[in-house]
Amino acid sequence: MQLPQLRMESQFAKIQINQTDARLEIKQEQPQVMIQQPKPEVRMQTTPSKLSIDQTQAWEDMDLLSISRRNDRFASEALQALQAGLARTAREGNELMKIENGGNPIAAQAKRMSSPPPKELGIKFIPSHFAVKTNYQPSELHIDVTTNKPKIDAEIYAPQFTYHPGDVQTSLLQRNYLKITYENQPK
Structure with a gap:
């Protein structure tokens, strides 16, 4: 017996x-920036130093005086x-006025006048210690600095956006069937 044959062919659809x-797309131009920095202002004030030397005492010690x-x-x-002489004369006169009180005032006065006190010996041309006086005032420096802030001028540009939307297209590449x-094959 023969059976009939059934054949099927199929094809899937393809999309x-x-x-x-x-x-x-994003475009942005570079910003334009201008920066200026002014110089700082500096002011300096100096008071000069002073050195004073006083040698008056040294010159006096060496007997080299100004006129x-x-x-x-x-x-x-x-x-x-003069004052010492007047005092001595008055004292001697008082002694002579009181001659009646005894003593020998004339001899005593003659003895004093004949032997004066001895002169001082010493080196007179060397000044004493610390006879030269010095005074020093150091100089002072005052510095005043004024800083200036920088001047910044910036021009910025907003970004530019360009958007291209995407697309999806579908189509039937192959039909299904x-x-x-x-x-039925007879024999």
């Missing part, structure tokens, strides 16, 4: 997908000598 990607100082010294010594054949 074609075309995709275009989305694109985003005005020598005249002042001579006048002072003359006044002292089903083919059925029937065969």
Whole structure:
């Protein structure tokens, strides 16, 4: 016995997908920047140093005086000598007035006048210690600095966006089908 034959051929459908990607373009120009830095202002004030040397005492110790100082010294010594002489004369006069009280005032006065006190010996041309006086004032420096802030001028640009949307297209690349054949074969 022969059986009929049934044949089937089929084909699946195929879908074609075309995709275009989305694109985003960003453009931004470089910013324009201008920077200026003013110089700082510096002011300096200096007071000069002072050195004073006073050697008046040293010159006096060496007996090298200016004419005005020598005249002042001579006048002072003359006044002292005058006062001492007046005091001595008054004292001797008082002694002579009181001669009746006894003693020998004339001999005593003659003895004092004949033996004056001895002169002082010594080196007179070397000044005493610390006769030269010095005074020093150091200089002072005042610095005043004024800083200036930088001047910044910036021009910025906003970014520019360009958007290209994506796309998806679908189509049928191959149709589906089903083919059925029937065969009956006689013998």
